[in-house]
Amino acid sequence: MLLAFFKWCEASWIGKGISGSVYLFPVVEATHLLALAVIGGAVLIVDMRLAGLGLKKTSAAEVAREAEPWLIGSLLIMLVSGFMLMCSEAMRCYYNGAFWLKMYSLFFAVIFTFTIRRRVAAAATASGTTAKAILVAVISVLLWSGVGLGGRGIGFY
Amino acid sequence: MLFQFMQWLEATPASVAFHESIWSFPIVESIHVLGLCLFLGMAVLTDLRLMGLVFRRVPLSEVMGHVLPWTWAGAVIMVVSGMVLFLNTPVRYYTNIFLRVKFCMLFLAVINAWVFHSGIYRKIARWDRTIPTPTYAKIAGAVSLLMWGGVVVAGRMIAYNWFDKR
Numbered sequence: 001m002l003l004a005f006f007k008w009c010e011a012s013w014i015g016k017g018i019s020g021s022v023y024l025f026p027v028v029e030a031t032h033l034l035a036l037a038v039i040g041g042a043v044l045i046v047d048m049r050l051a052g053l054g055l056k057k058t059s060a061a062e063v064a065r066e067a068e069p070w071l072i073g074s075l076l077i078m079l080v081s082g083f084m085l086m087c088s089e090a091m092r093c094y095y096n097g098a099f100w101l102k103m104y105s106l107f108f109a110v111i112f113t114f115t116i117r118r119r120v121a122a123a124a125t126a127s128g129t130t131a132k133a134i135l136v137a138v139i140s141v142l143l144w145s146g147v148g149l150g151g152r153g154i155g156f157y
Numbered sequence: 158m159l160f161q162f163m164q165w166l167e168a169t170p171a172s173v174a175f176h177e178s179i180w181s182f183p184i185v186e187s188i189h190v191l192g193l194c195l196f197l198g199m200a201v202l203t204d205l206r207l208m209g210l211v212f213r214r215v216p217l218s219e220v221m222g223h224v225l226p227w228t229w230a231g232a233v234i235m236v237v238s239g240m241v242l243f244l245n246t247p248v249r250y251y252t253n254i255f256l257r258v259k260f261c262m263l264f265l266a267v268i269n270a271w272v273f274h275s276g277i278y279r280k281i282a283r284w285d286r287t288i289p290t291p292t293y294a295k296i297a298g299a300v301s302l303l304m305w306g307g308v309v310v311a312g313r314m315i316a317y318n319w320f321d322k323r
Binding site: 030033036038040041042044048145149152153156 | 183186187190193194195197198199200201202205211212214215220223224227306313314317319
């Protein structure tokens, strides 16, 4: 099932187009990295606030609300550029442990971010922080770090 | 002169050991990439605030005061890990066009930040809450975003040997 999908990706015009070009992969990869800077900021500023660091005078709810459009926007760019990169070497990714570490981390990071973390941040109106908020921040940073480490690992695996 | 220094650096035990190790490069490179999230993430948010695009209700001085220490922490991670990465193949990096472009952009980004902090930021009390932000603040933010973006793109391109002399 999954194997067929990866084969289809590699044979698609996106996959063929990128792997057949000298410059397209680096260009898409660079776009992926630029969006990484934005998503890194959008994730970290909220987690830092949940942990009582960073923008301390602003409530976690407001920090999360302000960061959300940037989080969603950069996540979309990451997903689209990431999918294009995957297509260009789909079979290599299929047999790549780091790629799957990244996919599992991404799956759980996205679900965690838009369910539990979103709710905890929205409810945290007080100026301080709670043990629960700190725990949420730590889990979020660990999950997203897994995505980053797995992603960098694809090239080394 | 500098080229001879790179040749000497490449022959040092530290450089040889780093180059020969299987794990050191991936580990330090991963630290460099995660550090990018912290350093550039904070820098991007600061720049976006300068342009009046995020945290509009938070005074700029407060964003600066709370975010800048983290930007500095990220910068230290980036510079230290970057210098260790450089040990991998000093001669190749020194002659790599993208590394030179990266350093030029880096220089311009730092100059831009310095001009901003020693100039208009000193009169922050006058426009701390002003939205839309003054034009000069928007320019400082946009120039910063462009320069740091250039640093990232040029940095990633160091991996490619399109223009390497062989």
